[in-house]
Amino acid sequence: MNKNDILTGRVIDYTHEGNGVIKFDGYPIFVPNTVKGEKVTVKVIKMSKGFGIGRLVSIVEESPDRVTPPCIYYYQCGGCNIQHLSYDAQLQMKEEQVRNLIRKMTKLDIPVRPIIGMENPWRYRNKSQLPVKREDEIVTGFYRPRSHDIVPIEECIIQKESHDDIMNELRRLLNELNVSIYDERRHSGNLRHIVIRSGTRIDETMLVLVTKNSRLEQADVIAEHMMTKFPAIVSVRQNINPERTNVIMGSKSKTIRGKDEIQDQLAELKFEISDMSFYQVNHEQTEKLYQQALDYAELNGRQNVIDSYCGVGTIGLFMAAHAERVYGVEIVEKAIKDAEKNAALNGLSNTHFEAGKAEDIIIKWQQQGVKPHVVMIDPPRKGCDPLFIDTLKALKPERIVYVSCNPATLMRDIQSLAELYIIDEMTPVDMFPQTTHVEAVCRMTLKG
Numbered sequence: 301m302n303k304n305d306i307l308t309g310r311v312i313d314y315t316h317e318g319n320g321v322i323k324f325d326g327y328p329i330f331v332p333n334t335v336k337g338e339k340v341t342v343k344v345i346k347m348s349k350g351f352g353i354g355r356l357v358s359i360v361e362e363s364p365d366r367v368t369p370p371c372i373y374y375y376q377c378g379g380c381n382i383q384h385l386s387y388d389a390q391l392q393m394k395e396e397q398v399r400n401l402i403r404k405m406t407k408l409d410i411p412v413r414p415i416i417g418m419e420n421p422w423r424y425r426n427k428s429q430l431p432v433k434r435e436d437e438i439v440t441g442f443y444r445p446r447s448h449d450i451v452p453i454e455e456c457i458i459q460k461e462s463h464d465d466i467m468n469e470l471r472r473l474l475n476e477l478n479v480s481i482y483d484e485r486r487h488s489g490n491l492r493h494i495v496i497r498s499g500t501r502i503d504e505t506m507l508v509l510v511t512k513n514s515r516l517e518q519a520d521v522i523a524e525h526m527m528t529k530f531p532a533i534v535s536v537r538q539n540i541n542p543e544r545t546n547v548i549m550g551s552k553s554k555t556i557r558g559k560d561e562i563q564d565q566l567a568e569l570k571f572e573i574s575d576m577s578f579y580q581v582n583h584e585q586t587e588k589l590y591q592q593a594l595d596y597a598e599l600n601g602r603q604n605v606i607d608s609y610c611g612v613g614t615i616g617l618f619m620a621a622h623a624e625r626v627y628g629v630e631i632v633e634k635a636i637k638d639a640e641k642n643a644a645l646n647g648l649s650n651t652h653f654e655a656g657k658a659e660d661i662i663i664k665w666q667q668q669g670v671k672p673h674v675v676m677i678d679p680p681r682k683g684c685d686p687l688f689i690d691t692l693k694a695l696k697p698e699r700i701v702y703v704s705c706n707p708a709t710l711m712r713d714i715q716s717l718a719e720l721y722i723i724d725e726m727t728p729v730d731m732f733p734q735t736t737h738v739e740a741v742c743r744m745t746l747k748g
């Protein structure tokens with residue numbers, strides 16, 4: 301086999317990125333936009349020692365799971381990559397991904413419940429992050445796959461419809477005002493990104509203008525126009541990011557006009573959300589995810605719960621009405637202040653939040669006599685710090701509920717915890733339809 305060969309074969313599996321896998325004499329070729337079970341003709345465009353990359357040339361035998369992507373930008377934009385799969389096939393792929401990781405990484409026999417999907421897997425994103433670029437005129441959109449080339453878009457069918465209207469009107473206004481736009485190659489210019497955040501149960505929207513410089517010319521004009529045009533916009537913020545970086549947000553923000561935060565509601569709880577707050581982007585699935593975590597916690601009102609990596613307190617506050625007391629720990633001090641504010645907003649007095657490393661704060665609480673019955677874990681994609689895992693094993697709570705946005709690091713962490721804990725079961729949750737991302741909730745019970 302050589303580069304540029306044209307080959308015909310059958311798709312037997314998917315990679316974790318959602319590409320179809322075809323094997324020729326045992327050598328795997330990964331091909332985007334193919335469906336498991338299809339017979340396809342591909343062109344080999346790249347080869348390495350372990351695998352090759354192919355481009356779909358034609359479909360010889362089409363799978364019944366193939367659908368026509370409804371997004372007109374699908375084959376250009378890097379935001380979604382499995383719109384060509386029916387939603388049932390997407391869910392099956394993600395559930396199988398979790399099962400495969402269990403088998404390959406843990407060698408444990410862990411029951412996996414059916415994945416929790418959406419009734420309508422579109423228009424779910426309550427947060428949009430749009431890079432800005434000046435070409436012949438100012439354009440907004442999303443990056444092409446594996447590049448920083450922007451695909452200009454006027455509609456994204458996984459984000460809220462109101463975000464389309466805001467994005468298009470703001471782009472028109474920026475062109476009219478001839479606003480200075482950031483050039484990442486030269487590290488010059490000013491406006492870098494547009495971020496739109498919206499509540500779902502509460503109709504409030506925040507518009508964030510991410511700039512290189514602390515001053516944004518005509519900021520008041522932009523804010524007044526957008527708030528007048530869209531009454532749901534109750535906050536216009538400026539975030540300053542002066543660094544030469546791919547990270548979208550900087551560390552400092554200020555309010556141009558309106559409120560510093562917006563509000564939203566999850567189940568019966570209200571939350572204040574700033575431009576820097578971590579808040580799940582899929583409201584419907586977040587409620588299902590947290591309910592699954594609550595079910596796994598099996599609270600009866602008499603247990604102490606530790607919410608580690610607690611962020612602004614969403615999961616911990618979800619547990620508070622069912623627990624004796626909730627203790628939340630998070631390394632980001634601003635998030636802890638937000639968690640305290642959210643506890644007060646909801647009249648929850650049985651909570652305590654503290655900033656610091658989870659492994660340090662939990663030991664301090666233990667020395668103060670705090671004995672947790674349940675520990676909730678919701679770490680970033682990199683998973684738990686090994687010291688935190690060791691601390692958990694020393695603490696020995698009766699039950700651990702692990703919410704993971706990266707099942708691969710979840711499998712790594714539970715291998716160590718399996719020394720002391722029965723890994724009861726796992727439930728995948730589809731938080732990001734039309735993409736390959738999958739979350740999982742895992743329940744563990746202390747042995748003997």
